[in-house]
Amino acid sequence: MAVMVTGGAGYIGSHMVLALVDAGRDVVVLDDLRAGFRWAVHPAAAFVEGDCGDEKLLARLIRQHGVTAIVHFAGSIVVPDSVVDPLGYYFNNTVKSRALIGAAVENGVRHFLFSSTAAVYGDAKESPIPETARLAPVSPYGTSKLMTEFMLRDTAAAHPLRYVALRYFNVAGADPARRSGQSSPRATHLIKVASQAAVGQRTHLDVFGTDYPTPDGTCLRDYIHVSDLARAHVLALDHLAAGGESAVLNCGYGRGYSVLEVIEAVKRVSGVEFPVRLAPRRAGDPAALVAGADRIRAVLGWKPEHDDLDAIVAHALAWERSLAERREAAE
Template sequence: MAILVTGGAGYIGSHMVWTLLDAGEDVVVLDNLCTGHEWAIAGQAHFVRGDIDDPAIIERITNAHDIEAVIHFAGSVVVPESVADPIKYYRNNTCATLALVDHCLKAGINRLIFSSTAALYGAPEEAPVAEDTPLAPLSPYGTSKLMIEQMLRDIAATGALHYVALRYFNVAGADPHQRTGQSTDGATHLIKVACEAATGKRPGMSVFGTDYDTADGTALRDYIHVSDLVNAHYLALQHLRIKPESFTLNCGYGHGYSVYEVIDAVKRLSGNDFPIQLGQRRVGDSPRVIADNTAILEKLDWQPQYADLDLIVQHALDWEKHLAQRNMGAQEGVS
């Protein structure tokens, strides 16, 4: 049997594919390559290019492969963009996911691991936040994911679906073996942006908001290594194989770092300085979001291996160097 990974050409999805293959799983990747890269997909995986809400594509995949479960990453993920273009986010995230689930259930596929987000918590008064913390997203991105969680809950209540929704905190880093990493053009994630500035890909970077009620005035986030995150997905899949139930879990380490602390770590580990431009807060950004990870540690016996900011940053920096060499080789090949 095979696992269908939607968005498997993207940042987190490509790591998931490698983790599944390393475990001996058969993997099918569905991606429209809107933001992902075909070269990021492990060669052993079966790749299908297309949209997750296309019934013909899902039918073609299910006819060709015995799909056991879906790990769903595909969607739009940039908070400021969602504020400017909410229709795109409700279409690409909420509506497309509903269509995907509908097509999968009709094909007899009833296990789903869903890529949710800590953006559902908005600007929580408490820290850390547990899964039962009131949900109040500040952006259409967060709301689009909340709507999906609500749909999954209602569908699962009928007995038709068994799912695990994993609420990510701030994902960063790269595969320790440097097989894949964050390669999105124009990425907005802090560690990725800072690493690009440190390696000369950007002339500098901006810090959005220095007047938050935090120790140094910048926002606090719980950064999780991408390899620990995809391992949580695999543990969730193994759990569903044994026990058909549905639940939601936070994916974070339970401690946070400020924007300035992250930038300082990137500068220190890279040995390079770069200019910082101070800007206003962005709509949709929260001052402080830290995970209470008690539930995932107990439910899945999750044991993070990379819960260290320096290690996360170092792997991200190593990937930037790898990307630079790869791009240089591609340019030489063209010329």
């Protein structure tokens, strides 16, 4: 009996693989390596390079490995890119998710975890945002994820499939043991980008928008440590295995930090002053996204272990230094 992890060579997916292997689970990773890294996959996991929309491949892997649960991370995640290329995002995030859900139903997989996003809420008027808030994404990225949530809801009503959709707020940090982290050089996540600036990988840091209706005019976000998020997924699998009902759950700590507060934290923890430039707003960025995080604690019994901004930043910085060492060793 195995868990299939799509996108398991990527940032969050590789941490989920670590958590599953640490828990003694059999894992098969499916990743096309367009955004992931083969070296990021734990050696105890079976790895297959391929597309999560390839239904024939999916059927073969489910049968071959005895897959009983699917954890779906594969997809495109850059909000501004989705505004420029909406059809690409609907294809990669929605059409391929439909193929994966179909393969699960056709091949008897009963449990499904979906990597959703707080972007489904759009420019929410409530803060913190509960799962019952109005769903009004302001980017094709958010809409592409919400459409997959709808497909799961409707499929679960028609077939013996139960699911948990986890709506991520801002994921950051890295494995405390430095086994994995955010490795893409083109990443747009604030803590990643600020950490790159702190270790000299970027000449400066851009702040996109300073006129938002927030205390200091910059966007406000709820940052969740990637290892806490991975553990939430493991608990969600346990919930389904124990007969738990399908659920939609926010993943965050329930507290927000502004862009400027995060930059100050990175400077404080790293001890490095780096240039910061003010830039216009990016398309598709809501002013504030802070999780209403009561439901995940109640349903899954989840308790964060890394709810501290400086600790998240410290792990992200340690990972950037590990990447620098990896690059130097390869030269």
